[in-house]
Amino acid sequence: MKRIAVDAMGGEHAPQAIVDAVIKTRKELPNVTFILFGDEQKVKGAFPKDDDFKQVEFVNTTEVIADSDEPVKAIRRKKDSSMVVAANYVKDKKADALVSLGNTGALLSSGIFIIGRIKGVDRPALMPTMPSQKGEQGFNIIDVGANAQSKASYLVQWAQMANYYAEKIRNIKNPKVALLNNGAEDDKGDPMHQEAYKLLSETDLNFTGNIEGNELMEGKADVVVTDGFTGNAVLKAIEGTATVILHMLKDSLLNSGVIPKIGAGLAKPALRNLAKRFDTKRYGGAVLLGVNGIVVKPHGRSDATTIYYAFKQVDKMLDQNLVAKYTELFKDNKK
Amino acid sequence: MKRIAVDAMGGEHAPQAIVDAVIKTRKELPNVTFILFGDEQKVKGAFPKDDDFKQVEFVNTTEVIADSDEPVKAIRRKKDSSMVVAANYVKDKKADALVSLGNTGALLSSGIFIIGRIKGVDRPALMPTMPSQKGEQGFNIIDVGANAQSKASYLVQWAQMANYYAEKIRNIKNPKVALLNNGAEDDKGDPMHQEAYKLLSETDLNFTGNIEGNELMEGKADVVVTDGFTGNAVLKAIEGTATVILHMLKDSLLNSGVIPKIGAGLAKPALRNLAKRFDTKRYGGAVLLGVNGIVVKPHGRSDATTIYYAFKQVDKMLDQNLVAKYTELFKDNKK
Incomplete structure (x- = not known):
């Protein structure tokens, strides 16, 4: 059984998007248990009333690291935060992987200082x-x-x-x-x-x-x-340029009078097609490589589909034994 | 009289776009003389047959620095290149400014090593x-x-x-x-x-x-x-992202079938409007700040309109005495 520690309080749509992603993923990945860290009442409340909590465990935590928190201080002080407790599960081998949509800096610090870097890896990287x-x-x-x-x-x-x-x-x-x-x-x-x-x-x-x-x-x-x-x-x-251009394109199409607006309507399939090619949902999340566990960071604004892909990404990383491979790769590096 | 040394051999559309820009600009800037460096026959040939060469001088040069040339070597070896001879005019105070659409690295080197940096400026910058x-x-x-x-x-x-x-x-x-x-x-x-x-x-x-x-x-x-x-x-x-998105947008609109194509046609004014907002022509060229003369680098693909704006930009920089101002600003810096 593979065990994924999930920070259920991180990201803009927590815990709902995360719970929705768990429900969507568990059918496809029957060998995975999702351990959800956060306010247990809230997290449970995001499930349908009749859910049987199959492949799901809950760990109640009382604190949340905010995006505005200073990363290193936050992981030192908020010992009972969903992210820190989840990271400790990976450190203690009670979980194989950590997924969090929360504060990126704090997640990097959790990976590096709590889970710890692989011996021989000089610096983990995102x-x-x-x-x-x-x-x-x-x-x-x-x-x-x-x-x-x-x-x-x-x-x-x-x-x-x-x-x-x-x-x-x-x-x-x-x-x-x-x-x-x-x-x-x-x-x-x-x-x-x-x-x-x-x-x-x-x-x-x-x-x-x-x-x-x-x-x-x-x-x-x-x-x-x-x-x-x-x-x-x-x-x-890159992200900023893409956002500004697509925003201005929309703006331009909607505010140039009636004819362009009709045109934009007719062109919609093409624009959707373009948006699809830039759709990064299926990529899941960014990964922190070089630490003693799988750590994945989907964007804070991710929806359930993106998080679903992140879970599948984690599953594949576990199947491929990435941490063991990296440990082997750098075992002779004396640093 | 302000004197602008123009590398007439640099850029994709040389010398035609450069000559067209000179013709367009000289009416508006009667106090500017354009000194055109390059193959004199070719450069003159880019003017209309009946042109009176008002406000224009020619300096014949026999070499051209290519975009693929290694910058520092190129300016050392190609002593009779349009860029190097033009830079020497600025160095020798026979011109006040240098405009070139050629090899960026070579132009930076010409600015720094031939024209020379302003005393007190640690490093010129683009x-x-x-x-x-x-x-x-x-x-x-x-x-x-x-x-x-x-x-x-x-x-x-x-x-x-x-x-x-x-x-x-x-x-x-x-x-x-x-x-x-x-x-x-x-x-x-x-x-x-x-x-x-x-x-x-x-x-x-x-x-x-x-x-x-x-x-x-x-x-x-x-x-x-x-x-x-x-x-x-x-x-x-930023440039790459904008190029790829706009390219894919066009591609998407033209290859998604008939309806989007019609839509794209109707939306054209809006798309033109968008393109206009990203139109950098009026910005002229990039400037090398911190050298003993005005040095301006329009993009190698610039058309006559962009070069026209670059000439107007140079004119304004000369009016505002930028070099003198920077000389004053850093005169107490001992480096």
Whole structure:
């Protein structure tokens, strides 16, 4: 039996979206038990009245970490929060994985300080799957903000972990791995990125060289490795640009008079089609790689469908023994 | 008389688009002489047969720096290239400004190594004007790639130069200046960004704190200061995302059958309206701030209209004595 610890209080639509996702998923994953952490009365109340709570356990917690809480302080002080108690279940091997839609910084801290990093992994890192022009496959980008400061050797480890994820979880054969840099040539970037280029070239990864910011969405690489500061800025810039353009498009279509409005109505299937291609629901959540358990962070605004995909993603990560693989991969690293 | 040195061989549509822009601009700017550097026969041939070459001079050059050339090597070896000869005109005070659509790296090198940096400026930096959701005003972002490595003190100088540009050239009163960082709180980022935050707080700029990647296009700040590595990645990510979305939108509208196609036809005014709001032509080109002359880089794909705006931008920068102002601003900096 696989056991997923679920922070039932995190995210905009908690606990309802989370409970809905559990109900949707349990039929498909009969070998999974969902342990729901949070205000037990509220969480139970989100189930239909006649639910038999099949594959579900409850752990009552009295605190919630807010998005505005300072991450490290929050996990120290809110010992009885749904997120911290859930993380302790993973640490104590009472659960195999942690899913939370709550405060990202606090979840990273819970992963790193409570669950703990895998021996030999220098720094755990956060990795989402992003959509690309190429279609459904998208790409992974690591690190997008678990580390404000990075070293070349960290980037190599992240590339290795992400490569395995892309192969085993996303079923991409021989993933193309690229380094986010400020130009195409080998010697581009600051000394850290130059060193990362060199080290990546020496691995047995399918390293295809540098990739620039404008090439990300084209889907030129399956795995993009970047320092956590740049990765964070770039991820947010992509999300912000997409949001602004789609918002302005809608605005433009609805406020340019009657004819464009009719046009927009007729064009709806095409616009839906476009939205679908940018739909990241099926990607589930971002994963924190390098800690002693599976940690997945769906976006705080996720609906039940996205969370359902996140549960399936966790299930696959457990089946593929990702943590064991990473432990093996870095066992000879003395740090 | 103001004298603008124009690299007539740079960009995708050279020399025609450049000559067309000169013809369009000279009527409006009777006090400007355009010195066109390049293959004189070709450049002259791009003018109408009966043109009187009013306000135009020609300097014949025999080499061209290609986009694929390695920048520093190119400016060392191609001594008789249109870009290098034009830069030397500015260095020798035979021209006041340099406009080139050519190889960006080579233009940065020409600015820094041939024209030379202003005494007291630690590092010149590249700054485009970007569109935002707020409307026509857009925002400036500095540095977007002149420097692969940055220090906090550089960022403060860039903020000061960009602030003056936003005030005098873009007519923004008391521009909001923000630091691109990986979170809103004062203590976010690596030590360099933390120090930059502190130093920026101590200036008399209207420093509004950190800005995150997703907030850029919202127009939350008039001037965004960032290290050149992150700025480069973010700028390209924004451009790439916008390109991919608009491309997919078009694709989606045209390939979803007859009805959406009709809808797209009817919605055209709205789509044009959207495109117009993202039209950066009127912003002219990116500027290299901190060198002993005005250096402007319109995008390599620019048409005559964009180059026309770039000439008007240069004219305004000369009227506002930007170089003198920056010289004054940093005269006590001992570096």
